[in-house]
Amino acid sequence: MTDQTDLSEEFEAYRARLLAIATRVLGSTADAQDVVQEAWLRLARQEPGSIENLGGWLTTVVGRLSIDAIRSRTTKGEVSYEEQFRDPIVTPDDADASQSPEDLAIQADALGLALMVVLGSLRPEERLAFVLHDMFAVPFGEIGQIIDKSADAAKMAASRARRKVQGAPRPTSGRHEQRRVVDAFLAAARDGDFDGLLEVLDPDLRWELHGSRDVTVTRGRKDLLRALARGRDSGVTARRVLVGGQPGILAWSPSGAPLTLMACTVENGRMTRVASLTDGARLERLDLPPRDPEESDA
Structure with a gap:
């Protein structure tokens, strides 16, 4: 990374992925956008050339900020109502190639409301571990570093989440x-x-x-x-x-x-x-x- 322009361009290359991760963990597009913006502000304060793996660094920052956001909701007593119908991703049913790449990245594996409700019932670390591993193929070793636990503990957290998710209702109509x-x-x-x-x-x-x-x-x-x-x-x-x-x-x-x-x-x-x-x-x-x-x- 050389200057602010290069830094901004590199960040933009990861934005859609980061927004998709945060949206799935938080269930709120508004909260996800706040988290991604904060990740950019933190990146902008780093010394040029100090980050070897930018994608991994950004995923870690977004993951930890998402966990902090969930815990903040609980502290403020916001979870009980907000989690019942969290801010969903709404798109035209006739969506086509005119959508932006960011929209398509989010919609590609958009969560059904039943699954969103299940994710909302998980502990923050379980939710993050499941989303990162099962939806974005992040290794358990990296997930463990993000949640400050061992790789085995991260694997167990994702496994607990997976069992709950697998019990969520599935649509019976195509x-x-x-x-x-x-x-x-x-x-x-x-x-x-x-x-x-x-x-x-x-x-x-x-x-x-x-x-x-x-x-x-x-x-x-x-x-x-x-x-x-x-x-x-x-x-x-x-x-x-x-x-x-x-x-x-x-x-x-x-x-x-x-x-x-x-x-x-x-x-x-x-x-x-x-x-x-x-x-x-x-x-x-x-x-x-x-x-x-x-x-x-x-």
Whole structure:
């Protein structure tokens, strides 16, 4: 590394990987961006030529900063609500090559919401060990150095995490079927087709409404159907998206402000779970697709 320009260029070559690691460990794009920015600031303070393995050094810094961020959440009492619906990665369901390399790197193995919830229940070291080894092929020896433990201890931490992750629910429907169900849901909601909605909503539907202060959970279709009727009457528009790589819907108010982000679980041709994020402040900080799909290529 010679000067600040060269340093910045070398860092940018690692940015997508670092952001992907931090996003998976923290489950929050905003927190991940903060961690990566702090890693850059620390790198900029290093003496030129003092780092032999820049990629390893940056991975270590991002890993440790991510652990510190998780522990800080716990200290501040933020985990209980934030972990229930952590900031997801939201992309158009018709994503194509017009996306940036950074977007594609994050989306390539995007986590489903069920897996994100499982990761959120792990200890910080377990979460980091699992993400680094199983998703980014970092050797246990290097992981041990990052978490200040032996390679064997790092391997055990990843193994404990893996057992929990393997028990997470898996989608029983393929992507084509998921899209069909979401499209049918959107069409029925737009047209006020009550029977059509009943066709795609499971009778024992679990609806989680994540507001600005609390989370409300209901069983059955009644409450969601009422909310959909209100939205149709008020001119709400919506489009299909991917939420953490899984089927979802993003809705806007008539003024164009993001109104609701819905993450959907599709099983056997019906939606069995819908998690709706309606907290305006959290929606504003997410990197959301545009309301008009034509703007995706802009």
